Amino acid sequence: MTPVVDEKKVQGKKKQKNKKKADPRKLEIFDACFALGGACNWVGDFDDAIRYFKRAKEGCEEQLGRESEKAFHATYSLIPCTVMRGGEKIEKYRDLLKRCERVLGVENVITLETLNQLGSNLDDNEEYEEAKGVWERYLAGRVKVLGENHKDTLGTLNNLGVIYELGKDHEETKKCSRNFKKFLYASGNSERFAQMITSCPGLAFEG
Secondary structure, eight states: OOOOOOHHHHHHHHHHHHOOOOOHHHHHHHHHHHHHHHHHHHTTOHHHHHHHHHHHHHHHHHHHOTTSHHHHHHHHHHHHHSOOOHHHHHHHHHHHHHHHHHHTOTTSHHHHHHHHHHHHHHHHTTOHHHHHHHHHHHHHHHHHHHOTTOTTHHHHHHHHHHHHHHTTOHHHHHHHHHHHHHHHHHHTOOHHHHHHHOSOHHHHHOO
8 A cells, every 4th residue: 555645744854854053153143133233222323223133134034034033023123213104114013913923923922012012103193993902912912921910011001091091981991990000019019100100190090
């Protein structure tokens, strides 16, 4: 009896065999490019930030593949540094989000942070309804990955509170406020500090 050959498995093995092994020394250089790009971005030197992030992106794509996590990270880092109109930036984040969800999964940190940035840009562009949906997805992902009491959810709760307040969704604002206080105590921040950092005072003062 002639054995059945699984062509997909054969091709997969060939690809694995022909796959170039990444050079650890080069990857260290690209990690340094990430760090330098982040530092330049922090001080507002966007031209140099773009240069370093591009080098990291090209290097990671060459060493690890176009759909590697580090290549996606470099693409994510490049978008906010690049001068473009709000609508163009939103489309860049949408495209990156689709690719991240397909390749990395919905709970990957790059996928979640892309969701967060998409929400922020929609908010800046006054597309509040869509921003609300995006941030709700982001919050659900953060809670699932990090747990309910992680302090990183504070900013998302605040963003959602602002959106709910703008939309006069008082019930959701109250719910957000209760959760905000819960996360506040878990993170070790005082309510006084929360009142200072939140752009939606209702979250801190709501009873």
